Amino acid sequence: MAVTLALTDTSSSTAGAPTSSTGTPTTSEPAPADTYGLASADDTTAATIITEEPTCTQWRSIVEKLVQDEYNGWNQRDKTGSRDRSRDQWTPEERAQYDQVAQALRRAADEAVALAKQTPHRIIRELYEQFIAYARAYSDAIANYTPHDEPLAGVMNSATQAIIYICSAITNKTAAARVILIEPVEPPTRFEPLHDPADSKPFMPEPDPVCSEWDALGDRLEQSPVVQAWGQLGGGIPASHWTPEQRDIHLAAAQFHNEFADQIEQAARRSDNPVLQDLAILSAQYRRAYAAAMPTYVLDDAYLEGVGANIFSLIWAACQAAEN
Template identity: 35%
Template sequence: MGGIIVALVVALAVTVTVLVMRTDSDAPTPADGGDSEFASAGDTGPVSIITEDPTCDAWGRVGRDYASSLGRVNWDTRDRSLPAAAWTAPQASMYEAAQSAMTAASNQANNLSRQTPHRVMRKLYLQFNAYTTEFSKRIPDYQPDDDDFIAVSDAIGSALSNICSSVSFGSAKSVAPLVPAANPPTKVDEQIDGGPSQVFLDQLVPACSEWETAAQEFSDETAAWLAIDPAISAADWTPQQRSINDAVVPIMTESADEVEELSRRSENSTFEDFGVLAAQYRRAFALAVPSYTAADGFLSQSAAFLVKTVVWACKAVE
């Protein structure tokens, strides 16, 4: 996963240097939110590319503060294989400090979930809260398998960061109108009551095994493309680099179709929303390839981390 430190430092960075890292639907107007405390209560339509969101700047601050807190205790270099019973005093202290940082970030994400007008952003914030909180609760009796929960949290945090960066750098808005609208969700059955969020997968679903296979196949098929420096714009590609990028377009499109199809078969509304959003960002990136600039990398990374979110959520219940 690369770790939360690298993932969240990317969050809304204001310099182009972050663009070398590979790790048009405006905000919907709530249609029938009633007295709900959630701004997204009326968003029940198709998932789409996020071109603006009032919570993104705040998430950037949350992500940077969280990454800084974990960086101070060298969280990303910890030995994940050691159970709590085997920790030294300094290791136990590290986990204690990380737990405090996780609690703060989780609470802040929960607050942002109420303010975003997008249903899928609400779910991302709530699931960041849910998986981070679940991992935090397991720290006193930590076992190596528990690390899957923080891996989900890392992936969600990275997805949020890249979605927001694609807004800040304009890549989302420039391509979103070109992406065909997705079909409406199969179902929108979550209760919106402001109560504690639960992890969206508490048992394996049939789509999990196919999802993991599809994710691995996509990684294998795009290995040559991933090896190209993402800071190089299309105008500066060598003939070989252009050939590789041209070849990745149909792979992206085919993967998007597969991801969407699998997510709609999951019978899980959050799984479906994350999958359809990943598909839309992957389609957006495919459309951006001919005139690619480094900012377009946030589109592909948004899709990648949304896919990883589901991969690790499935692993967490295996």
């Protein structure tokens, strides 16, 4: 991460400035900006498949506790119905379920702050920060919930799942096995200023110009006959057991995923939002790795596609939340 420097202002006066032995004022060395204890403060690398992540075990523990609270009946709520009704139209049971989940999300967000500081990877930190920001935003919205608040939960859920899938790909050695199959991409040209993860804010408070492209990409993904045929097969059969017809479907899907990843990256690089760029290009890289793995697909490769899909959904939901 690029570190912003705080420069001492000596332009208006040299009074009180340190002097040399000859009495000539000397210029103080710039003091580095606060890195807020971030292990990733100096990470300026390009997005790529993550093969090691020290926070995975703690993250799984946080998510397990969160899921237990979400299984209070909230997880089985009528999602379509709740999106059409405001809080004042909920039953007392629904209000209790949502309020319990709001409290659980605040706790999980607070616990994730330490992980955002500990991870050595800038983009993993950004995922944690967006979980924190949107979990808190959704929790705050529950007190006066309207259907317009629902996309906040979409961002939060997608961030949660993206990190889980990244960790699963690491644990199952898929990430290490497949990272060698993809080409590196160009590193970022701009970075989000460092901040304390405890003060994380939504990365898209206003709609980004790329959102219209994201909507078009999402429609293309959902309407593609190739993707629909691939989805009907599921991911439960390894390549070694495919029929010739199944192989043709999978390889056609691989080509689609590669092209789709290119379109994601091209759209992301047109954005001035450095967090959106980071997340989108990471999504593209995982999708490329999944496509490259297709000829020798094993079941654990599905985690790669899970990362790509969840980060894509995260950005899509963030666009909807910003538009609301």
